[in-house]
Amino acid sequence: MKISVCIPIYNFDVRELVDDLKKEIKNQSIDAEIVLIDDASEENFRQINNELQNKVEQFVLLEKNIGRSRIRNLFLNYTKGDFLLFLDCDVKIDDKNFLANYLKEIDQNRGVEVLYGNFKIDPAHSGTLRNRYSIEKEIFSVKRSSDFALLKTVNFIIKRNVLEKFPFNEVLLNYGYEDFVFAKTLEFSKVKFSAIQNPVIHFDDASNEDFLNKTKTAIDSLCLLLQNSDNEKFIKDIKVYRVAKKIKNIKMKSPFLFLYSLLEKKIVMNLLSKNPNLKYFDLYKLGLLLRKMQ
Structure with a gap:
């Protein structure tokens, strides 16, 4: 069984x-490849990562940014x-047996199709x-769960055939809710899922101001989904949407x-x-969404 490690x-x-992944692949004789796709990064980062060209199976450089959903689907073409x-x-690898832990779970949890x-x-x-x-709100502490709401795209x-059948929604070009919609699609399709404890360390040093700007983008993505009534089944459980819809239905949008x-x-x-x-952050998102909801 071959694993393709996909890093957008x-x-x-x-x-x-990449070096940490390659060490484990070599030391444990794991059948794996590493594929990188650069989504039109700034030139200095392209130069920094350029030395990996001969260290991985594929290193694809995109000239135009295609977004978080489409780039993940694109890995199907190169893996x-x-x-x-x-x-x-x-992210950073936190366990020298990171890949082996996934392989062990796949071997023991027969039929599993998605692991988080x-x-x-x-x-x-x-x-x-x-x-x-x-x-x-996002990191879970239980040892194991089958709750699709836990699924994030970080790790x-x-x-392969599941992603081919249920790709990411490419309407969502920008940051926000692509993982939620993806998880719901898999859940509705009764894909066999498990969330386990095999974490990576996430290095997100975004300032509070940067994160608020990303939140505005995420709300724009949510509003984009709202334009198609067929998406209601995917987004009805998103808390900020559920609360905003209730406020609107009881005609309290203007007072709020x-x-x-x-x-x-x-x-x-x-x-x-x-x-x-x-709690203020919840109010901030709610205010952004209600201002945009028709």
Whole structure:
């Protein structure tokens, strides 16, 4: 059984990540390949990663950024593995048996088609808004789960024919909710899924301001999904959408937005501070969405 390690790159140095993966592949004689696709990174990052050209099976350089969904589907064109292991470029391997752990789980959990391995936060950046959100809302602590809501694209392995049948939604070109829609698609299709503890360390040093800007992009992605009623089944369980829809249905959208406008400056100031409150972050997302909802 061959594994294709798929790393989409955007403005990040992946040399250490690739070296650690290659060490395990060599030391444990694992049948695996490493494939990199650079999504039109800045020239300095292309130069940094250029030395990997002869260290991996494929290193594809895109001249135009194609987005988080399409680039993951594109790996199907450049890989040969029975399973595709997707890793975000800004992660670090935390266990010398990382690949072996996945292989062991596939061998023991017969019929499993998708595995999610979780992630940890680099302690140096644990206080930022982005990473506080991850710690409280995204990282799970149980040993094992079959809850598709846990699935994130940072570190997961999927059977090749499953991704071919259920690719990422390429309408979502930008950041936000592509992993949620993907997980729901797999869940509705009754794909066999497990979330296990085989984490990577996530190095996200985005400032609070940068994360708020990414959040605006994510809400734009959600609004894009709202334009097609067929997407209702995918997004109806997203908390911010569920709350916004309820507020709108009881005709409280205008009163809410009036009160939010009075508090908005205070909310944003808190979210940009060294001690951001996640309840304020929920209100921030809700305000963004309600302003855009028709």
